[in-house]
Amino acid sequence: MDYSELEKSLNHFVKELSLPYEVNINTSNDGKVLASFGHDRRITLYAKPLIKSATTHNWKKEDTFLLALCHEIGHASDPDFIKLNSKLSHIQTKFKEHRYELVKFGRYSRSDFDKFHDIMDEYACIMKKLEQNAWEIGKKFVPASLLKQYEEDNIENYRYYDDYLEDVRSVGKVFYELRDNKVTLEKAMEVYEAKLKILQDIRKM
Numbered sequence: 001m002d003y004s005e006l007e008k009s010l011n012h013f014v015k016e017l018s019l020p021y022e023v024n025i026n027t028s029n030d031g032k033v034l035a036s037f038g039h040d041r042r043i044t045l046y047a048k049p050l051i052k053s054a055t056t057h058n059w060k061k062e063d064t065f066l067l068a069l070c071h072e073i074g075h076a077s078d079p080d081f082i083k084l085n086s087k088l089s090h091i092q093t094k095f096k097e098h099r100y101e102l103v104k105f106g107r108y109s110r111s112d113f114d115k116f117h118d119i120m121d122e123y124a125c126i127m128k129k130l131e132q133n134a135w136e137i138g139k140k141f142v143p144a145s146l147l148k149q150y151e152e153d154n155i156e157n158y159r160y161y162d163d164y165l166e167d168v169r170s171v172g173k174v175f176y177e178l179r180d181n182k183v184t185l186e187k188a189m190e191v192y193e194a195k196l197k198i199l200q201d202i203r204k205m
Contacts, residue, residue, distance in 0.1 A: 003027055003047060006062060010045070010069055017141060021076060023069060035072040043072045059149060067142065067150050071157075074138025075130070084130050091123045131157060 003025045010023040020041050027047045034050055037043045045068055054064035075081055098116060135154045142150045 001051075001061060006065060009062075010065065013066065013069070014043075014073070019073065019077075021073065025065075035068045037072050037076045041076070043069060043076065045069060045072075053153075057152075063146055063149060064153075067146060067153055070138040070141045070150065071134050071154065072138070073141055074134035074136070077137050078130070078133045080133060081130065084126055084133075088123065088126050088130070091119060091126065095119050095123065128158070 007023060007025045010025075014021050014023060021037070022042045024042060024044050025047055026044050029046045030048045031046070032049060033046055034053065035043065035045045045065055050064050050068055051061060053059070054061045057064075078084075098112075098119060101112075131154075135157075139147070139150060
């Protein structure tokens with residue numbers, strides 16, 4: 001696949017829409033993130049996960065890149081993005097701090113886990129709002145012939161976040177199970193993370 005030509009084509013698409021963004025295709029990153037954008041108005045599309053997604057769904061590769069671009073334009077054009085993303089960063093900090101407290105102080109009370117789940121619920125609410133905004137704004141730029149695929153892709157994107165959050169919430173069940181076996185909280189974290197990795201690996205199949 002000629003990524004150089006595809007990159008030129010996508011930048012032409014953006015220019016035709018009179019949008020102030022520059023598109024770059026990253027061919028080295030092999031993570032789960034499909035696309036991202038920076039404050040320099042540069043939108044990055046990650047080739048490896050996008051190709052994997054296109055292959056899995058039997059979608060045309062060029063169309064998959066274009067729809068990922070439209071979704072990311074939705075994020076970049078969202079007037080609420082900075083405010084919501086700032087809230088998200090604050091919640092992530094709260095999550096890490098509370099998780100650290102659980103490990104450091106060996107807490108097992110119901111109120112501690114209720115707080116943990118409240119933080120995750122707040123995270124989920126804002127994350128879904130960000131994704132919904134990007135979905136709706138990005139849809140304006142999608143060619144009519146690709147609207148069905150765009151909807152399917154974004155529904156799956158929602159499902160990914162639901163699955164991830166459900167995995168994280170299950171940590172409470174793991175902790176209580178291990179508490180009854182009188183192991184340390186640090187060990188509980190190790191076992192939970194191992195189980196979470198297994199779940200993630202299964203979903204990749």
